Amino acid sequence: MNKRLNTVICTVLTILLTLVLAALYITLYADRCISTEDFMKQQVQATDTYNNAYDSLMKKFSDSCGETSIPVEVDEKAFSRDWMKSHIDKRISVGFADFDGEGEMEYDFTAVEKSLTEYFEEYARTNHVIKDETYEKRLAESIANAEKTAVSAVDVYHLETMKSSGIWSDIGTARNIIPRLKTALIAAAAVIAVLILLLKNFFYWIGTALFASGCILSVPTAIVKFSGYIMRFAVKDHTAYNLVTKTLTAVNGNVLISGLGMAAVGIIMIIIGIIIRRHKEKGETEQ
Amino acid sequence: MKKKTSVVGWIALPILITVFCSAVICLCAIRPAEKVQTYLKVGFMDNNTVIPKSDGIEGLTIVKTDIDTEYSGKTYSEGEVPYPEYGTQYAVLECEKNGIFVPVYWGIGSELLELGGCNTPSSMPAGADGNTVISAHVNTFFHDLDELKKGDKLTVYTDYGRFTYSVRETIEFASGDKTYLRKSEDNILTLYTCEKELLGEAKKRIGVICDLEKKEFYKEAEHE
Known part of the structure; x- marks a missing residue:
């Protein structure tokens, strides 16, 4: 085949292969992050979010102590670190089950109701307060308020906000597309690589x-x-800030290292390709 | 004798291919990148944080607030509408049908438009009598505004109440035309943004006018 035509065809195939490889990497990474709940749970574990979320929850109760007149010890009895961990994990699992139209988050608030009821009863006994409608209303409000604060603290990825803004359904759509996209990109990469192999200087073009x-x-x-850029990101509270920025930093770091690795392998293959080509040309010249 | 191919050419080619592919990917990634930015802003709003003195505008204090969109207590058809401070996020605009979920700031300007929709101070806040005018960037928060049709429902949540609107008509006007942004006898919500343009500035504005269907105040109006 004409040398120039060969070079043009290989250049076009290489451009296509470059786009396919970049898209394939992003697809594979996205698949790892969103196809199952494992990545999100790993990030929660790695960023110590279970403890941060619990400490943040207790701080919220402590800060509102003056308003509610409920000592923070009552809330500490109601919520434990194990409770926080199990509910955060459950919340993430339910978020993913939601993609299949299943899963309703169920919170175990028995300890909350027990702790607050016992406190109110003790208070009523000590201060001779009549358990009338106002008492019941105040107790119900306190329980509802504690539950609402805990629900917000458990949702460390703000899945509820993402759901109401349509973001979570977009992620669900992406989850459905990813398997087919993966197959198509792998097939495309294989076809282009074979075509380049049939033409000359495989190492050079694949390396490129x-x-x-x-x-x-x-x-x-x-x-x-x-x-x-990530550190300039302003997030709702310390727990979410920590989790989101560290997750984004981890993802960014992984993609950077992978990119550098691919580029390094590419450079080596380009050098090999150029050396092979020079040897061939030298051989042709000597003939 | 065959001519040897220049090594410089073979080294330059990978760099040229890289630059070309980068340009293609950058063009394709503009919209997804804007969407990701919008999602990060909407999904993780600061709670009552004051950002003092933004660059270029002295004295602008931007306050982000946490608006309750799941209020389940008693509501009233009449109530008071407090005027927000300039630069404060005082509402959230939602349309469940096409996923519009926009924090709304009282004020106008590039800093606020980066953070959400802007309720023009020369118009009325949500829930007050008259025309409530909200604008936002087309490439971020109001990207899907052109998908709204007559009859679609929108809700504006605030700290003092929630207000349900229904799209009455879609509108289109020139950038300098203030016809739709003026005061009104009717209680309406006017949303507008730029027409989508790939390159250059849009000369037209597109939007919707919505009729107020329901007022639900969280506190009863004090009768004098």
Whole structure:
């Protein structure tokens, strides 16, 4: 085949392969993050969010102590760190079950109701308060308020807000598309690689595709990392801030390292390809 | 004798391919990147945090607030509408049908438009008599505004009540035209944004006018 035509065809195939490889990496990573709840739970574990969420909840009760006149010890009896951990995990699981139209979050508030009821009864006994309608109303309000505060604290990823704004359903749609997209991209990459193999200088062109897709992944993530973009992000409270920024930082870091790795492999293959080509040309010249 | 191919050419080609592919991906990623930014802003709003003196505008204090969108207590058809402070997020605008969920700030300007919708201070706050005018960027919060149709329901949640509107008509007007932004005898909600343009500035504005269907105040009006 004409050398120039060969080079043009290989260039076009390499451009396609670059886009396919970049898209494939992003798809595979997104699949890892959103196809199951494991990634989200791992991040919660890694960022010590269980303890942060519990401490944050107790701080909220402590801060509102002056308003509610309920000592924080009452709330400490009502909620434990184990309770927080199990409910955070459950909340994430239910979020994912929601994609299949299943799963309703059930909270275990028996300890809350018991603790607050006992406190109110003790208070009534000590201060000779009559258990009338006002008493019952106040008790019900206190229980509802504690439950509402706890529900908000458990939702560390703000799944409820994401659901009401349509974000969670978009993620659900993406989950459905990802398996087919993965298959299509892998097939496309294989076909293009075989076509390049049939033409000349496989190492050079595949190396170019790897180098280009590696740069596409690593350059933006490097900019995000070194500009401190994630740290400028203002989030609702310390627990969510910690979780979200550390998760984004971890994802960014992983993509950066993968991109640099791909680019490095690509450079090595390009060098090998150039060396092979030079040897061939030298051989042809000597003939 | 065959001519040797230049090594410089073979080294430059991967760089050119990288630049070309990067440009293609950047163009394709503009919309997803804006969507991700919007999601992060909407999904993780600060709670009562004051950001003092934004760049370029002296004295602008932006206050983000946590608006309860699940109020289940008693409501009243009459109530008081407090005027918010300039720069304060005083409401959340929601349309369940097409996923519009926008924090609404009292005021106008680029800083506030970055954070959500802006309720023009020359109009009325939600729940008050007259025209409530809210604008937002088309590439972020009001990206799906053009999908609203007659009869679609929107709800504005505030700290003092929630107000349900129904789309009456879709509108289109030139950027300098103030016809739809003026005071009104009717209790309406006017939402508008720029027409979508790939490159350059949009000269047209598009939007909807909605009739107020239901007022639900959380506190009863004090009768003098």
